[in-house]
Amino acid sequence: MKEIEKNLLKKVKNSDKTAFRQLFSDFYDTLFRFVAYRVRDSDLAEDITQETFLRVWKKRESLVPEKSFFSLIARISTNLCYDHFRHIEVRNRHQNQLPDFGKSHFDDPEKVTQANMLEEEIHRIVNEKLPDKCRSIFILSRMEGRTNPEIAGMLDLSVRTVENQIYRALKVLKKNLDNYL
Amino acid sequence: MKLDNKEKLIWEVSTQTQLPPVPDKDAVWDRLVQEMKIDQNNFGITKKESSWKLWPNMGNKINIAIAYGLIFALLSPLAYNFFFTKKILTGNAQNETILLSDGTKIILNSKSKIIYGRNYNIDNRSIKLTGEAYFEVEKNDLPFTIETTYGVISVLGTSFNVRSREDGFEVGVNDGRIKLSNESYSIHLSKGQFIEVESSFEEKDIVDISIKEYPDWINQKFYCNETRLDELCSEIERTFDIQIKFLDQNLKNLTITGIIEASDLNDVLYTVSLLTKHKFKLEDDICTIL
Known part of the structure; x- marks a missing residue:
């Protein structure tokens, strides 16, 4: 775990806004893309990312500087995503419609290439089938291009665990992609 | 890690998902x-x-x-x-349009009250609301907040209606986005969304605005969607400053669905009479539904 992050968290815990801004700058891009991958909507991703940082600030007194900050914000934002999906589901049920979030849909099926379809299926399976921790690690690795030791540092895990989780993700994907491969 | 061909393909293709640019x-x-x-x-x-x-x-x-x-x-x-706060009150049959120093426009419905500090637009933009009002909030650096007994509404710049009366709480957004918070929840409402609750609100209460000209009272209309007759009548009482009495108390439980033109009292009462199939008698300020 990086010392700098720990020091920043200590300062934020004591209501230091400058430190909070630094933390925001360091993590915003990664968290935004992480949420955008999940909700597939730029505006919604922006809202959820902002709300995540706001919640951190509101609960700053209960921060634990020794614990991984990305794990914390990944968890808060994931819960906010679940709230959102649940809300859409309730609304759709109310309107007697089938929920359509997370399903693959193409604007023009004719133009969709095999690779695009595979990419879309991977995206869907990562969102729907992978457990939260496994998904976070897979997205950091594939979408953010982080190395396994980097991810291990970010999430306060052993490199071994990261490797195992990525392998597990690939297994789940392979199993679910039988028709495409 | 040793990967077979299928895994290698997944490994490669999984990086190709397009994400929106970071704001x-x-x-x-x-x-x-x-x-x-x-x-x-x-x-x-x-x-x-x-x-x-x-x-x-x-x-x-x-x-x-x-x-x-x-x-x-x-x-x-x-x-x-x-x-040293400013208070603006409306009685029955009164609407008041208030233009605040930041350009924000508030139309206060009848029997409603807003309170705000002298330092409004200097170091805060906070107001308290009892009753119903329509807001067109100008965007500026200070957040605009409305306190009600049901929760706090915070916005940056947008148009929306808030109804916070004894019988319930209602908020509908015509433009932009607002945030509603009470003790347990913090929810966002976007353009075209609406909540109506009797006590506390949460995420699942959000529905879409179903009527064309929202809010009805600004457009001099009463929109009824399975609205109880006594609820409609208290709205009529406030709007026209009259009293409505029921001969048959069971009538109160009738529900009405439809749009009623609210510009003229006689027209309103006539429509109500048609819908409920009961005649009415208007003497001075008292209307009796027979």
Whole structure:
């Protein structure tokens, strides 16, 4: 775990806004893309990312500087995503419609290439089938291009665990992609 | 890690998902800072209220101490704001349009009240609302907040209607986005969304606005969607400053669906009479449904 992050968290815990801004700058891009991958909507991703940082600030007194900050914000934002999906589901049920979030849909099926379809299926399976921790690690690795030791540092895990989780993700994907491969 | 061909393909293709560009971080930070301020403002209000509740349980000596404390408190800026606030009230059959110093327009429905500090638009944009009002909030650096008994609404710049009366709470957004918070939940409402609750609200209460010209009272209409007759009648009473009596109390439970033109009292009563299939009698300010 990086010392700098720990020091920043200590300062934020004591209501230091400058430190909070630094933390925001360091993590915003990664968290935004992480949420955008999940909700597939730029505006919604922006809202959820902002709300995540706001919640951190509101609960700053209960921060634990020794614990991984990305794990914390990944968890808060994931819960906010679940709230959102649940809300859409309730609304759709109310309107007697089938929920359509997370399903693959193409604007023009004719133009969709095999690779695009595979990419879309991977995206869907990562969102729907992978457990939260496994998904976070897979997205950091594939979408953010982080190395396994980097991810291990970010999430306060052993490199071994990261490797195992990525392998597990690939297994789940392979199993679910039988028709495409 | 040793990968077979299929895994290698997944490994490669999984990086190809297109994500939207990251928004301008400085702008997001500015918005976040405003939300953080709103949070701190609310915190101050709850603290103030809890100290009031403590009073009756205190001993005599402490009461004297508090009396002295009160004198000092009165001299504090907080008390100054408390006593030097502006209040705008409407009675029955009255609507009032208020233009605030920041360009924000508030149309206050009948039998409603807003209170705001003298320092409005200097260091805050907070108002308190009882009753119903339509807001067209100008965007500026200070967050605009509305306190009601059901929760706090915070916005940056948008148009929306708030109804916070004894029988319930209703908020509908015509433009932009707003945030509603109560003790347990914090939810966002976007353009075209609406909530109507009797006590506390949460995420699942959000529905879409179903009527064309929302809110109805601004457009001089009553929209009824399975609305109870007594609810409609209290709205008519407020709008036209009359009293409505029911000969048959069971009638109150009737529900009405439809749009009623609300520009003329006689037309309204005539429509109600048609819908309920009951005649009415209007004497002075009292209307009796027979």
